[in-house]
Each structure stands twice: as structure tokens, then as C-alpha cells.
């Protein structure tokens with residue numbers, strides 16, 4: 001049965017059975033259909049947030065899995081604590097600590113990826129109609145997660161240094177938000193990182209108006225160049241709830257993420273976690289723990305950073321070589337994504353089907369806006385394709401956008 005048939009059938013079922021308001025309001029997702037198209041043979045896929053599969057540390061993880069079974073045996077296959085395996089929480093507390101912030105294991109809640117952490121945040125903070133302040137654009141998966149709890153989104157004017165403090169203060173006063181949601185390091189989708197000044201301004205306002213800040217942070221360890229800015233958590237202490245994940249550092253299939261927050265917030269999340277799925281996968285927590293303790297994780301991060309950095313340079317060179325029509329793009333110092341803006345009001349959304357016919361995929365930028373979509377933007381992932389495919393994919397993009405009126 002095709003997607004369309006299934007949807008029609010479920011629409012009929014909604015009329016007969018008492019579905020929840022969230023299920024009734026679920027709309028068929030165009031982006032899902034589009035991402036399906038991007039995985040067809042021959043398509044150069046700049047669309048998904050996928051890390052490069054050929055760089056997954058398969059051989060090392062094989063060896064680590066055996067070590068986990070030898071060392072932790074049946075414990076690694078058993079139910080475990082809702083807050084997370086203790087060794088894992090200790091490791092995450094160590095990795096989350098900085099010169100100015102000492103994180104402790106009781107601040108850590110382990111989750112099934114950062115996406116579940118977003119869901120936990122929704123459960124803890126949002127009631128129908130609660131306002132969430134976001135960057136403009138913002139991470140699509142957060143919009144989806146918080147929409148489920150009927151959040152109302154208000155976007156704050158944002159430039160490549162982060163949210164504009166005046167607009168942020170105005171909107172905090174006006175809307176009394178449940179929290180401010182930000183991706184301050186190599187932002188998804190736009191690729192920029194917040195400056196130290198904007199970080200300080202954000203936490204200053206969070207303290208002044210006593211508003212929590214959710215710092216969604218999958219990418220800060222993927223810095224290729226430039227100086228590392230202060231971590232929001234180090235600057236903001238109690239007011240900042242940090243979310244992390246190993247999806248982009250090792251592999252998304254392992255599904256291990258975490259929340260670092262004051263113990264009171266972590267304890268609330270633990271209760272939500274219990275109700276949601278009891279606990280995160282015990283075995284993969286031990287796998288990551290052993291991989292990290294043996295030094296494999298840090299070595300692996302260095303390897304992928306070197307490869308991603310070359311791919312970013314290749315993508316930027318290819319864009320420069322193929323576009324001289326006023327198209328602009330960000331040049332991020334790390335992460336996975338470039339953000340492109342088309343000239344002359346060309347619509348990235350209107351052109352996506354033509355791009356797929358030409359065997360290249362991207363995500364139209366409009367889906368990353370929680371309020372007013374900018375249709376002339378698109379997100380491209382520079383880390384997932386080989387350098388040869390990056391060059392060819394950008395040539396295809398230039399053809400599609402160049403021929404568009």
C-alpha cells in the first residue's frame with residue numbers, strides 16, 4: 001500500500017475512533033516524501049542530516065562490542081536505570097565539564113538521541129499554547145517535537161552572530177515564554193555559531209527574566225577552524241539546559257543522546273523517561289562508554305573532522321566556481337550544513353522536484369521557519385557525499401537554479 005492510500009485510510013479511521021488531538025492534527029509531511037525521493041539510486045543527497053557512513057568506525061566498534069560483552073556481560077543486556085547507566089553518566093559529566101563549569105553525573109539524563117531529549121523538554125515545559133522563542137530559521141525536528149505538545153512559536157530576529165538581544169528582550173517581555181530554544185554552535189540549518197557577546201546577552205536576559213534556555217548542541221565538537229566560543233551552559237548555569245548526542249560524533253543508529261541540566265530538572269526528565277520507554281538502550285551505552293574510555297572516540301572525532309573539513313572546502317569551492325548570479329551561502333567553521341540563499345526571489349521549494357529529476361537533493365529552507373518562511377533559502381549537507389559527488393552535485397544544482405526563471 002502506498003503512503004497516500006494509508007493516509008486516506010487513516011483519515012477515515014479518525015472519523016470513527018477517538019484519536020487524540022495530536023494524532024488528528026498530524027499532517028502528511030511533504031518533507032518525508034521528498035526525503036524518500038532523495039534516497040533513489042543516482043541521487044546526490046545533500047538533503048538529510050546524515051553523517052558520512054563510510055567513516056563509521058565499524059571495525060573498532062566490532063572489537064568494542066566484544067569487549068563490552070566480556071567485561072560487562074549480562075549487565076549490558078539487562079534493564080538499566082531510567083537516568084542512564086552510571087558509568088555513562090560519569091563519562092558524560094566529564095565530557096560536558098569545561099574550565100568554568102563542573103558538571104556532575106546527577107545533572108545527566110541519558111536519552112534515545114537528542115530528538116528524545118527535545119520530546120522530554122516538551123513534556124516538562126509545554127502546555128497547550130505555551131510560547132517557545134526560536135531562532136529564525138530553527139531546527140525542523142524541534143518544531144515537530146514541540147508542536148506535538150501544542151507549543152506556539154515566536155521567532156526572534158537572528159543574524160549570523162545569534163539572536164538580536166533587543167528583539168529577544170521585547171519578545172520575552174511580551175510573551176513570557178516557557179523557554180528559549182537555540183542551536184548556538186554550527187546551527188542546523190544555517191551553519192553559523194553565536195558570538196560570545198550574543199551568548200552573554202542571551203544568558204543575561206534569561207537570568208533577568210528567569211526564563212530557561214534550551215541549548216541544543218549536537219555539533220560543537222565538530223569545529224574545524226576558528227576559536228571555540230564559551231559554552232552557554234558555562235555562562236548560564238542553572239538557566240541553561242544543554243542537549244547533546246553521539247549521532248554526529250559516532251553514529252545516529254546507536255541512538256544515544258543526553259540532557260545536562262540542574263539535578264531538579266534532570267529528575268523531572270527521569271520521571272518522563274520512565275513513562276516514555278523505561279530507559280535508553282543499555283548495550284549501546286556500554287559500547288560508547290568503552291569506546292570513549294579506550295581513546296577511540298576522540299581519535300574518531302579527529303578523523304571525521306579532517307574529512308568533513310575537506311568536504312566543506314570542496315563544497316564552497318564548487319559553489320564559487322558554479323554560481324556568479326548573486327546566490328549567497330554561509331561558510332561555517334564546523335558542523336554539517338551550509339545555508340544557501342537564491343537571488344531574484346527564486347523559490348527553493350518550487351524547484352525541489354526539478355532538482356530530484358536532475359538527481360540532486362536538498363531541503364527547501366522554508367521548513368525551518370517557525371513563523372514566516374523564507375522560500376528563497378535551502379539547506380545543504382556538505383559531509384555526507386564524497387568530494388567527487390559534491391562537485392557533481394553542485395554542478396547539478398547550478399543547472400537547476402540557473403535554468404529557473
Ligand SMILES: Cc1ncc(COP(=O)(O)O)c(C=O)c1O
Nearest residue numbers: 049113114115139188245247257
Ligand atoms: C539541532 C539538532 N537537534 C537534535 C537532533 C536530533 O539528533 P539525534 O539523532 O541525536 O536524535 C539533530 C539531528 O540532526 C539536530 O540537528
